[in-house]
Amino acid sequence: MSGSRWAYPDGPAVTDGLTIGATREHIAAAPAADLPAADPYPSRSRGRINALWTIVDQVVSSGTNAAINFIIARRVDPTEFGAFAIAYTIFAIVVGLSRAAATAPLGISYAAAAPAAFRTAARAASGLALVLGAVVGAGLMAVGGVLKGVVGTNLIAMGVVMPALLVQDAWRYTSFAQGRPLRAVVNDLVWAAGMGVGIVLLAIGGPDAAGGAPVMVLVWGAAAALAVLVGIGQHRVWPAPRRALAWFTGHRETTGFMTAEFVTVQGAQQTSTLIIAAVGSPALVGALRGLQTLLAPTTNLAVALMSFAIPEFARRRGAPARRIIRAAYVVSALVVASSVLWTLIFLILPDDFGTALLGDTWSQTHELLLLAMIAQAGPALAVGPAAVLYAFGRTRLTFWINLFFTPFLLAGPVTGLLLGGAKGVIIGNIIVFWATIPPWIYQLHKQAHAVDRG
Template identity: 40%
Template sequence: MSAVTVAGGRRVAVVRLARRAGWGVVDQALSSFSNLALSLVVARAVDAHDFGAFTVAFSVFSVAVLLSRSLNGQPLAIRFAGEDAATFRRAAASSTGTALTLGAAAGAAVVVLGLVLGDTVGPALVAVGVLLPALLLHDAWRAAFAAQGRQDQAALIDAAWVVLQLTGVAVLLWIGVEDTVLYLAVWGVASACAAVLGAVRGRARPRVARTVAWLRAHWDMTRFLLFDSILVQGAMQGALLLVGVLGSLSAVGALRGAAVLVGPVSLVAMSAFSFCVPELARRNHLPARRRLQLALAIGTVMAGVGLAWGAIALLLPDAAGVALLGDSWTGVESVLLPTVVGQISNLFAIGPTCVVLAMGATRTVFRINATVAVLLVTLGVGGLLLDGAVGAAWGFMAAYWIVMPLWFRAMWRLVRAADGGAGAVSPGPAT
C-alpha cells in the first residue's frame, strides 16, 4: 500500500471523526439551549421563591438522568461502540427499555414525594415525576446515537425537541402564564415526542421486558457507575438542599442561577463524555503516551471553553443579568466567580476521566468520586456556615480543585499497566 493511499485514508478518517464531533457539538448546543431557555423563562416568569422550587424539581430530574446514564448509556458506549449494526440495535433496545422502566419507577416515587410535600415545591415535583419516563427515554436515545457514532441523529431528535418546546413556551408567554408546572409540562411533552422520533430513527423499539437481563449483564460495571452517580450528585444535591434548610430557598436559587449561566458549558462537557468515551473505547490499542496526550488535549480544550464562557458570564452587565434572571440576579452575581473557577477544574479533569472510563475502570472512577462527594458536603456546608451562599460556592470550588490531580495520577497508572499487558479490561457480556 502506497504512502499516498495511507495518507488519504487517514485524512478520510480524520474528516469523519471531525464530522461526528461537529454534530456532537450541534446536538449538545441544542440540548443546552433547550434547558437554558426553560430555566431563563421560568426565572423571568416567577419570583425568586418559585424559582427555588423549580430548582429543586430540576435537580431531581438531573439526578435521575445521571443515574439512568450510569445504568444504560455508559455501558452501551463502553461495550457496544465497536459492534456491528444489528448487535448494536439489540443492545440499544435493551438500554432504552431499561431507561423507560427506570423512569416510570423513579417518576412514581417523585410524584408521591410531591403529593406529600405540597405547597410550592410539590406541584413541580409531581410534574417532573409524571414526565420522567419520557425525559429519560429521550436522553437514552441521545446516548445510543452518540455511542454508535451517529451524532447527527442525536442532533435531529434534539432539534425536534427544541422546536416543539419553543412553540409551546411561546404560547404560554403570549397568554401570560406564570405557572411553573405548565412550563415543565411543555418541556416534558416535547421530550416525549423527541423520544418517539429517536425510536423511529434508531429502528429499535425499547424493550422493557429486557430490563432485568440488561441490569444483570452489566452489573459488574454499572454498580460502580451507579454508586458513583449517587455519591457525587447525591452529595451535590444534598448540599444544595442543606443550603435551603440552613439558609434559604433564595440561596439555593442563587447557586442554581449561577449553574444556569455556566450550564451550557457543563452540558457541552456531557457531550464530550458521550463522544470521547466510545471513540476511545474503539481505540483500546493506543499506547500510554498517546492516551496521555489525548487526555491533556481534551482537558485543555474543555477548560478553555469554560474559561471563555465564564469570562462572558462574569462580565455580564447588571442590566443584562436582571433581564435574564430577574430578581435572582443579585444572588447569582455574588456566587458566580467561585462557580466559574470550580467549573474550569472540572472541565480540565474530563480528559483523564474519559480515558479511565473508556478502559472500563469504573472502580477507579468510583473511588475518586467518593472523595469528591465527601469534599462537596464538608466544604460546601462548611462554607455555607461561614459565609452563606457565597461561602458554599467557594467550598464547592475547592472540592473540585483538590480532586482534579487524582484523575491524572489514576489515568497514568492505568495506561502504563495496560502497556505492560496488565491493565486490559474485559469487554463483558454482550447483553
C-alpha cells in the same frame, strides 16, 4: 481494579441474535472485545465533526430544558414556579441516574460493536430507561395524589411524562455511543419543534387553554414522546423493557459502580447545598445561584465533550498510550480554556449588563467570579482522564476515586462558609476540586500504559 484487567461485565454472556453461546431470551452481556468490531479507528476528521455535533446537540438539549423553565417562570406566580422547580429537580436527578444505570454501557462496551450487536444492546438499554421512567413516574403520581395542591399537580404531571423524558434521553446517548451525534441533534430538534408547536397551540387557545405549570409540563413531555418515536425510526429498534434487569445485572461492573458513584457524589453536593442554604444568608445563596446560572454553559460543554470522548476512547482502546494520554489532555484543555474564556467575559462586562442579568444579586456574584473560575478549572482538568478511565471500563476505579473525595465535597464548602462566608465556600471547593487532579492524572498514565503492555 488491578493493572490491565478490564472492568467488563462479569456475568454469564447472554445474547439475542448473536453467536456468543446463549439463548434469544436475553441481551448481550459480553465484553465489546468479543463482538465484531465496526471501524475501531475512526478518522481524525470524523472525530472532530462528531465532537462538533455533540456540542451542538448539548446546546439544543440544554436550550429545550432551559426553555421550559423560562416559559413557566413567566407564566405562573412564584409559588407555582417553586412547585414546578421541585418536580424538575427530581427529573434532573433521575435522568442522571438513568444515564448511569441504563445507557453508560453502550458507550463503554459497545462503541465498536457491529450494527446488529449494537441494536440489540440499544433495545435493552432503552428498555431499562423506560422501566425506570415508569417506576419513578408511578411513584411521583402516587405522591402527588396524596399531597394534592400545586405541588401535587406538578408531581403528577412530571410522573406522567417521566418515561418519555428518560427514553428520549436514552436515544441521545445511543447516538453518541454509536458515533452518530447528528442523530441526537435531529432528535432534540424534533423535541424542541414539538414543544414550540404545543406552546403556540396553547397560546391560540387563550389564557384558559394555556393553564399553569402542569399543562406546560405535559406539552413538554408530549414533545419528548414524539422524539421517542422518531428515535425508534432512527435506530430501527424498540425499547425492550423485559430485558431491563438482564441489562443492568449483565453489566453490573459498569452500571452498579456508575450508579453508586452518581448517588454518592450527588448526595454529597446536594447535602452541602442544603446546609449552605440553611446556614447562609439569602443573599449568599442568591450569589451562589447566580454563579451557577452564569457558568452553566461551561458545565454543559464539559458534559458534551464527555459524551463524545467516552465512546471515542472506547473505539481506540488499542491505540498507543502516548496518543491516548495526549488526547485526554486535549479534551481537558478544551474544557479549561472554554471555562476560563467564558468567565472572563463576565468579569469584564459593564456592571449595568450584569445587573440586567441578575439584578441586585450581580454585585456579590461578580466578586466571586474569579474564584469560581479557579474552582471550575479543577473538575475541567479531570474531564479527559475520567473519560479515558470510563471508556476503558475502569468504573470500579473511578467509583473509589470519587468515593474517597465525597466527604470532602460535603465538608469543604461548608467549612469554608463557617470560616469565610461566600468566598470561603468557593475556596473550599477549590481545595477539594484541585486535590482530585493528581489521582486522575496518575491513573490515566497507569491505565493507558497497562493497555500498551497488555
